[in-house]
Amino acid sequence: MFLSGLIVFSMKRKHLLLMLLSLEFIVLSIYFVLFMYLGIFNNEYFFSMIFLTFSVCEGALGLSLLVSLIRTHGNDYFHSFNLLW
Amino acid sequence: MKLYKIMFFNMMVMGTIIATSSYSWFSMWMGLEINLLSIIPLMSTQKNSLSSESAIKYFVTQALASLILLMAAIMMMLINEFITPLVNYHFLMIMNSALLTKLGAAPFHFWFPEVMEGLTWLNCMIMLTWQKIAPMTLIMNNSMNPTFSTLIIISCLLTSAMMVFNQISLRKILTFSSINHIAWMISTTMMSSSSWLIYFAVYCLINMNIIMIFKMTNTFYLKQINNIINTNKTIKFSYMMNFLSLGGLPPFIGFLPKWIVINWLVNNNMYTIATTMIILTLIMLYVYMRITFSSMLLNHNEPKIIKLKINKMAINTINFMTLFSLITCTLIFNLL
Amino acid sequence: MLSLSLILFVWSLYLMIFDMSFFFEFGLVMINSSSVVMTLLVDWMSMLFMSFVLFISCVVIYYSDEYMGGDLNINRFISLVVMFVFSMVLLIISPNLISILLGWDGLGLVSYCLVIYYQNVKSYNAGMLTALSNRIGDVALLMSIAWMLNYGSWSYIFYLEELKGDYYMNIITFLILLAAMTKSAQIPFSSWLPAAMAAPTPVSSLVHSSTLVTAGVYLLIRFNFSFGDSLMYFLLFISSMTMFMSGLGASFEFDLKKIIALSTLSQLGLMMSILALGGYKLAFFHLLVHALFKALLFMCAGNVIHNLFNCQDIRYMGGLVSSMPLTCVYLNICNLSLCGLPFLSGFYSKDLIVEVMSMGYLNIYVYFIFYLSIGLTVCYSFRLVYYTCVGDFNFFSLNVLSERNYVMLKGMSGLILLVIVMGSVLSWLMFFYPYVIILPFYMKVMTLFSILLGVFVGYEMSKFSLSYFNLSMAFYKTSWFLASMWNLPIISTHGINYYPVMMGSLLYKNLDQGWFEYFGAQKAYLSLVKSSKLSQIFFNNNIKLFFILLVMWLMVLMLF
Numbered sequence: 011m012f013l014s015g016l017i018v019f020s021m022k023r024k025h026l027l028l029m030l031l032s033l034e035f036i037v038l039s040i041y042f043v044l045f046m047y048l049g050i051f052n053n054e055y056f057f058s059m060i061f062l063t064f065s066v067c068e069g070a071l072g073l074s075l076l077v078s079l080i081r082t083h084g085n086d087y088f089h090s091f092n093l094l095w
Numbered sequence: 096m097k098l099y100k101i102m103f104f105n106m107m108v109m110g111t112i113i114a115t116s117s118y119s120w121f122s123m124w125m126g127l128e129i130n131l132l133s134i135i136p137l138m139s140t141q142k143n144s145l146s147s148e149s150a151i152k153y154f155v156t157q158a159l160a161s162l163i164l165l166m167a168a169i170m171m172m173l174i175n176e177f178i179t180p181l182v183n184y185h186f187l188m189i190m191n192s193a194l195l196t197k198l199g200a201a202p203f204h205f206w207f208p209e210v211m212e213g214l215t216w217l218n219c220m221i222m223l224t225w226q227k228i229a230p231m232t233l234i235m236n237n238s239m240n241p242t243f244s245t246l247i248i249i250s251c252l253l254t255s256a257m258m259v260f261n262q263i264s265l266r267k268i269l270t271f272s273s274i275n276h277i278a279w280m281i282s283t284t285m286m287s288s289s290s291w292l293i294y295f296a297v298y299c300l301i302n303m304n305i306i307m308i309f310k311m312t313n314t315f316y317l318k319q320i321n322n323i324i325n326t327n328k329t330i331k332f333s334y335m336m337n338f339l340s341l342g343g344l345p346p347f348i349g350f351l352p353k354w355i356v357i358n359w360l361v362n363n364n365m366y367t368i369a370t371t372m373i374i375l376t377l378i379m380l381y382v383y384m385r386i387t388f389s390s391m392l393l394n395h396n397e398p399k400i401i402k403l404k405i406n407k408m409a410i411n412t413i414n415f416m417t418l419f420s421l422i423t424c425t426l427i428f429n430l431l
Numbered sequence: 432m433l434s435l436s437l438i439l440f441v442w443s444l445y446l447m448i449f450d451m452s453f454f455f456e457f458g459l460v461m462i463n464s465s466s467v468v469m470t471l472l473v474d475w476m477s478m479l480f481m482s483f484v485l486f487i488s489c490v491v492i493y494y495s496d497e498y499m500g501g502d503l504n505i506n507r508f509i510s511l512v513v514m515f516v517f518s519m520v521l522l523i524i525s526p527n528l529i530s531i532l533l534g535w536d537g538l539g540l541v542s543y544c545l546v547i548y549y550q551n552v553k554s555y556n557a558g559m560l561t562a563l564s565n566r567i568g569d570v571a572l573l574m575s576i577a578w579m580l581n582y583g584s585w586s587y588i589f590y591l592e593e594l595k596g597d598y599y600m601n602i603i604t605f606l607i608l609l610a611a612m613t614k615s616a617q618i619p620f621s622s623w624l625p626a627a628m629a630a631p632t633p634v635s636s637l638v639h640s641s642t643l644v645t646a647g648v649y650l651l652i653r654f655n656f657s658f659g660d661s662l663m664y665f666l667l668f669i670s671s672m673t674m675f676m677s678g679l680g681a682s683f684e685f686d687l688k689k690i691i692a693l694s695t696l697s698q699l700g701l702m703m704s705i706l707a708l709g710g711y712k713l714a715f716f717h718l719l720v721h722a723l724f725k726a727l728l729f730m731c732a733g734n735v736i737h738n739l740f741n742c743q744d745i746r747y748m749g750g751l752v753s754s755m756p757l758t759c760v761y762l763n764i765c766n767l768s769l770c771g772l773p774f775l776s777g778f779y780s781k782d783l784i785v786e787v788m789s790m791g792y793l794n795i796y797v798y799f800i801f802y803l804s805i806g807l808t809v810c811y812s813f814r815l816v817y818y819t820c821v822g823d824f825n826f827f828s829l830n831v832l833s834e835r836n837y838v839m840l841k842g843m844s845g846l847i848l849l850v851i852v853m854g855s856v857l858s859w860l861m862f863f864y865p866y867v868i869i870l871p872f873y874m875k876v877m878t879l880f881s882i883l884l885g886v887f888v889g890y891e892m893s894k895f896s897l898s899y900f901n902l903s904m905a906f907y908k909t910s911w912f913l914a915s916m917w918n919l920p921i922i923s924t925h926g927i928n929y930y931p932v933m934m935g936s937l938l939y940k941n942l943d944q945g946w947f948e949y950f951g952a953q954k955a956y957l958s959l960v961k962s963s964k965l966s967q968i969f970f971n972n973n974i975k976l977f978f979i980l981l982v983m984w985l986m987v988l989m990l991f
Contacts, residue, residue: 012166013986019159020978029155036162043169050173057121064128068158071132075139075151082144088975152974159978163985185988192984202984205970205977258970260963378959 012039026079026086030072037065099136106133107225114229120168123233124161127197130229131157138218149213156206157197164193184240191237198230199270200277201251208258211270216310219266223273223306224299227280235284235291244281245368251278252375259382263317265309268382269302272341275379278372279356286359294352300417301341301349308334308410320390326397329407333414335387340418342380348421436485443478447860454526456586465583470527472588476715477524480649483719484523487641487726487846488516494730494842495633498737508548512637515541519642526588526653528576535572535614535646539565542643546630557626560924564623568613568647575606587654594657604657607650608666615647615699618673622920624696625680628688632733635688639695639729641722648702648718655711667707671800674700676917678807682814682889683914687732687743690815693916694769695725697808704801705784708791716861717780720854724768724777727846731762734839735819738832745818752820754832759820761843766812768850770882771805776854781805783858785878786868802881809885817890 015036019029044061048054080086107130114126131154139150171186192203199207211219251274259271276298283291308330314320340347353376360369446452452474460467492512499505518537525531539562547558578599579585587594587603594600611617616624624644628635638644651666658666677696684690698721706714735751735758736743752759768777788801824832834840912918 013982013989016159016163016982016985020975020982026151033155033158033162036159040162040166040169043166043173047169047173060125064125067132068128071135072154072158075135075147075154078139078147079151082147156974156978159981189985189988192981192988196981203981205974208970209974254966257959257963257966260959261967 012036012043015039024087026076026088029088030069030076033072034065034069037068041065100140103133103136107137107221111225111229115232120165120172124165124168127157127161127164127229127233130226131161134221134226137221138214145213146215149210152206153210156210160193160196164190164197167193187237188240188243191234191239191243194230194234194237195247198227198234198277199274200247200281201254201274202247204251204254204274207274208267208270211266212264214266216266216306219269220303220306223269223302227273227277227295231280231284231291231295232288234281235288239285241285244285248278248281248368249371249375251275251281252372256375256378259379265315265317265320265386268317268386269305272379272383273302275376279353279376282360282368282372283352283356286356286363290352290355290359293355297348297352298341301337304337304414304417305334305341307413308337311410317386317389320386321393321395328397329411331390333410333418335391336418337414338383338387342383343376344380346422347418351421433486433489436482436489439478439482439485442473443475443482444860446473446478447475465580465585467529468527468584468586469525469530470586471524472526473524476652479719480715481520481523483722484516484519484641486849487722488512488637490842490845491633491637491726491730493845494636494733494839495631497836497838498633498733499631508631511541511544511548512634515545515634515637515642519646522646523649526586528572528579528585528587531650532569532572532576535610536569538614538643538646539569542627542638545634545638546627548631548634549629554629556924557623557629560920561623561627564613564616564620564923567620568610571606571609571613575603575610578603578606587657591654591656594654595659601659601662604654604659604662607654608658608662611647611651611654612669613647614650615644615703616673616696617647617669617700617703618676618919620923621673621677621696622916622923625684625689625692625916626920628686628692632688632729632736635692636726636729636733639692640726644695644699645702645718645722648699648706648714651703651706652711652715652718655706655709658707663707663709667704667797670700670703670707671797671804672700673697674704674804675800675807676919678804678811679913680916681811682807683910684811685744685746687736687745687748687815687819688729690745690811691725691728691732694728694808694811695721697804698725698769701781701784701804704797705788708788708793710784710787712861713780713784713787716857717784719857720768720776720780723846723853724765724850727761727843727850728765728769730839730843730846731758731765734758734836734843735762737836737839739826739830742826745815747826748819748824749822750820750824751832754824755834757834757840758843761847762820763816764847765850766816768854770809770812770885771878774855776850776852776857779854779858782878783866783868786870786875787866789870789874789877790868802877805878806881806885806888809882810889813886813889 015032015038019032019036041058041061045055045058048057076086110126110128110130110133112126113129114123117123117126135150135154138153139147167186167190171190174186196203211222214222255271255274255278259268259275262268262271276294280291280294280298283294309315312319312330336347340349343349343353357369357373360366360372452472455471455473457469458466459469492509495508495512496505499508502508515538518534518541520534522531522534522538525534542565543558543562546561547554576585579587582590582593582600584590590600594604613620624639627638630638674697677693677700681690681693681697684693698717702714702717702721705717735748735755738755739748742748764775768775771778771781773782785801785805789798915921
């Protein structure tokens with residue numbers, strides 16, 4: 011699941027939005043593993059809350075970056091991000 | 096300076112401090128995340144396509160790397176808890192690769208020059224100095240496979256030496272020189288944290304001086320050096336000496352950390368890696384010389400009309416302190 | 432200076448009669464139990480030599496006041512000469528290698544400054560040749576100082592006997608011999624002596640009579656107890672060759688000053704060879720006497736040159752006896768004294784030397800080369816007299832020849848009395864017991880015979896050869912070889928310079944600008960640029976490709 015998320019993340023080269031979605035997918039997979047891990051050890055489930063908070067922050071930041079990119083570039087094609095070679 | 100910038104800057108500093116001072120991998124990850132989340136708004140303050148592009152690239156890379164780091168940490172703990180004697184080097188290596196990606200070390204450095212190219216000089220300074228602290232300390236926590244670290248060092252040196260050769264952008268040159276210095280810093284992480292601290296502090300000081308001068312003169316490309324820096328002799332000399340110090344020439348302070356590293360490597364019979372590092376850094380030094388010599392050797396007239404509004408006193412003091420502190424410190428210790 | 436010279440002379444007489452010597456030592460520094468001291472040795476030898484040096488330099492400075500009168504920098508000239516004399520004095524009175532080096536290097540340096548005093552290319556070349564030839568000797572002296580460090584002190588005067596015996600200490604004596612050979616212009620190094628004639632004439636007079644060239648002989652006199660047999664033979668061979676070579680060279684030379692310089696060289700060879708035969712006192716005797724008449728000879732030559740508007744070629748001279756009678760008289764007296772005419776000063780030393788040599792138990796080569804050299808001395812002296820004093824005047828038809836320069840004449844007259852009497856006086860003073868010379872009649876007459884032969888050859892041949900079949904032109908290459916001092920100047924300038932310079936240019940052309948340039952710097956640069964371009968193409972890909980690469984790397988790590 012994690013690996014497939016990684017592969018999708020790096021293979022998806024058309025839309026930035028799809029990249030962000032696959033990032034969320036990776037986050038979900040890690041959340042799954044984390045949940046498993048926390049279930050095995052001492053039931054410290056509060057950390058999953060923290061993790062979710064961080065991932066939500068990350069997703070929000072990604073979306074805001076998407077907005078700013080669309081404002082500057084006019085689209086969200088990842089291929090057009092080649093101004094900085 | 097706007098208020099939100101101060102807030103994000105403080106949060107960024109806090110994230111680094113959390114990452115470096117924590118005991119568990121989770122809180123380290125949290126520190127890194129906070130650092131990342133707060134630096135992105137700082138980076139995309141200018142409303143142009145370059146800075147937002149570099150911000151998105153930085154964000155994507157760092158998010159990926161931190162997720163991989165977290166995944167590797169969880170997997171390592173899961174496996175190590177069940178099968179205790181089997182220390183899993185593969186996950187350790189995955190973790191290290193993720194950290195090196197965050198750091199921008201050589202085989203994982205693809206984002207570094209591109210991100211740097213779109214930033215202002217102040218953001219460049221943050222990227223080159225402050226952003227290195229957290230991943231570097233985390234690398235020091237892991238025990239690195241010597242073969243792996245040697246591979247990283249040599250590839251860092253090779254790529255930086257080769258890539259810097261044809262660059263005309265000063266930000267890219269500084270990026271590759273930072274990759275070069277990352278190699279030396281990784282070799283210091285093999286020895287001790289205090290020598291890493293010395294190396295890093297000296298590197299930060301020199302870098303700060305150089306970037307300050309470039310920021311004040313608004314210089315971004317090689318050809319602009321001759322136009323702007325040559326108008327003032329003080330600026331010219333200080334930036335030249337800072338570059339030589341960055342290359343590690345003896346009378347300047349930049350020589351000291353390299354000296355320590357070489358001394359330690361030779362003491363531990365790591366002659367080959369020491370020689371390789373020295374020789375490959377030589378190419379870097381050549382590039383610094385090429386930058387400085389064009390303005391040092393060529394005849395150039397100083398128009399008196401164009402006056403740079405520069406606080407000379409501050410520049411002179413800071414440059415003097417950083418450049419000649421090696422000499423003055425040794426002199427003081429000898430005199431006392 | 433004159434009074435000082437007289438005082439020193441009296442002092443030396445005192446020391447000589449009572450057979451005393453004073454020894455002053457000033458300790459300067461002490462490093463690892465070897466002490467560096469400044470030593471002054473005051474015995475009759477150093478005092479006598481110093482008194483001669485001071486007297487001659489006093490006369491020469493007086494003389495050069497007029498000779499250099501039109502010169503703009505006469506103050507510099509005089510101070511250079513005084514420095515020169517001072518360093519010679521330092522050399523004379525110190526029996527310590529380090530303090531000797533002080534005077535020795537001073538001599539070398541100031542002699543360089545004096546040779547290039549007339550600033551033209553020829554003088555610079557001559558000065559460079561002089562300085563570099565002497566530099567070899569300086570280096571030898573420095574090396575001997577370094578080796579002497581092994582023995583804890585540099586006061587060689589206490590080591591003379593040990594120097595002879597010990598194998599490793601022989602290195603020192605060899606180096607000292609080398610130094611003396613360069614300073615006294617013995618055969619491999621003799622080309623600088625005629626070249627140094629580029630200096631002003633008073634300097635030549637001072638340098639070639641009593642100071643510079645005799646420094647080597649004096650050093651060997653001081654060291655003479657310490658030479659082993661093989662070194663002595665070596666020295667004898669070298670010095671007799673020098674004597675012969677320079678005598679031959681002088682017979683073919685046409686430059687007035689160079690003839691006299693070559694005769695100096697020949698006399699130096701004589702001193703060295705008698706030194707090598709063991710008679711250090713005789714060598715010293717000849718040194719002093721030779722200093723007197725050679726100084727005066729140079730001063731006469733200077734007078735002639737001064738009057739002929741700095742023309743030095745003897746073929747332009749002639750008949751000077753009618754216009755410059757006093758100078759010619761002095762010149763003749765000195766020449767005859769040089770040849771060893773009885774009861775002039777040169778006779779006492781030279782005759783004694785030759786007869787002591789004849790008494791010695793040596794081979795026929797040494798014997799004949801001595802007599803040949805004496806004959807050659809007479810030969811070139813008479814040739815000189817023929818060309819300058821006799822015959823017709825060959826210079827410009829409009830000229831002003833006179834002896835109106837009284838200051839120079841006064842200076843010369845100060846020496847003439849000593850030239851005449853000093854030989855006998857010194858022989859009475861220095862040798863309390865006369866040498867016992869027992870020789871067969873024909874050997875005794877051999878001297879006389881060779882002198883007469885020299886007179887004949889020198890005078891008549893140079894007279895006849897112009898109007899009759901000119902042998903020296905018929906055997907042009909031979910005479911050129913002989914006249915150019917057996918090619919020594921060529922060897923010591925071109926011979927030394929050519930191969931290093933050629934090798935340098937070869938290396939520069941083939942390596943620095945050839946292979947090394949292409950395969951060294953340029954190749955490294957080009958290959959770096961090439962690889963940089965290649966990797967730049969690689970890095971110009973989209974960032975996603977690198978993500979894929981990273982993920983592949985992680986997969987590899989996870990799977991294996």
